[in-house]
Amino acid sequence: MNILKDLYxxxxxxxxxxxxxxLEPDEHFICTNCAIQLPRYPLKSIEDNEPLRKVWNFAPVQYGATLFYYRQQSDYHHLVTNVKYKGQSDLGIMMGKWAALEIAHLGLAGKVDLIIPVPTDKNRKRERGYNQAEMIAIGLGEGMDKPVKTFLKKKNAVASQTKLDKTARIENATGIYQAKIPEAYKGKSILLVDDVLTTGATIGNCALALLADDPLAKISIFTIAYAG
Ligand SMILES: [Zn+2]
Incomplete structure (x- = not known):
């Protein structure tokens, strides 16, 4: 068995x-040293923090959390981009589980009933074989012991954003996500999950789509990284 493992x-x-x-045999995707040195976002509260304030520009969300700072020039960005572009779906699941452990003391899990990943359109999902935000959501769901549901979809054909004026662009963006929440899940507390939060527009538009379908839903947000 060990010989096979060595050979592998x-x-x-x-x-x-x-x-x-x-990596040591007991390490997965990231070595202990790099895990210790992860540029963690200094999250003191899930009720008020910088990523959450970004999303407030777009939608009324309740609680928010993130795990680490995303910097293109830092090698830590591979923790996100390898899930997105290199087919490492298991890395996404691991990141979700890891994040659940890291933020457990903040009590976010106690404030949500279900987890919904930010969707990608069908073409992207077909190319990649999976949705990276869903992989993170699955890991987070395992860590938090919450169900993961794909009640949110992204439409396929979207007019190029750059060709539209600002008002049309906002309407275009809010219209590309569509939620269909079953009756049994109406009025619940939803944790929206994505990989990186930059302006907050994507996750904000997703929150608006959920609220359009269920005005009584309570939405919170989690992203693995924050590019602020
Ligand atoms: Zn390392």
Missing amino acids: NILMPRICVVCRGT
Whole structure:
């Protein structure tokens, strides 16, 4: 068994996605050293923080949390981009589980009934084979012991944003997400999950789509990283 494992490691070296160093058998995707040094977002409260304020520009969401700072020049961005572009769906699940552990003390899990990932359109999902936000949501759902539901969809054909004026652009953006929440889930507390939060527009528009379908829903947000 060990010989097989050694052989597998020679043929398929397991390396840390951040520093590219060889992983110990008990390490997965990231080495202990890089995990310790993760540029964590200093989250003191889920009721008021910078990522949450960004989303407030777009939608009335309640609680918010994130795990770490996203910087293109930092090798830590691979924790997100490898899920999105390199087919590492399991890394997304691991990140979700890890985040659930890291933010457990803030009590977000106690404030949500279900988790909904920010959707990608069908073409993207077909190309990639999965939706990266859904992978994070699955890991988070396991860690928080909450169901993950895909009640939110993204429409396929979207007019190029750059060709539209500002008002049309906002209408276009809010119209591209559509929620269909079953009666049994109406009025529940929903945790919307995405990979990176930048302006907050995407997750904000998703929250608006959920509220349009269920005005009594209470929406909170979580993203693995914050590019603020
Ligand atoms: Zn490392």
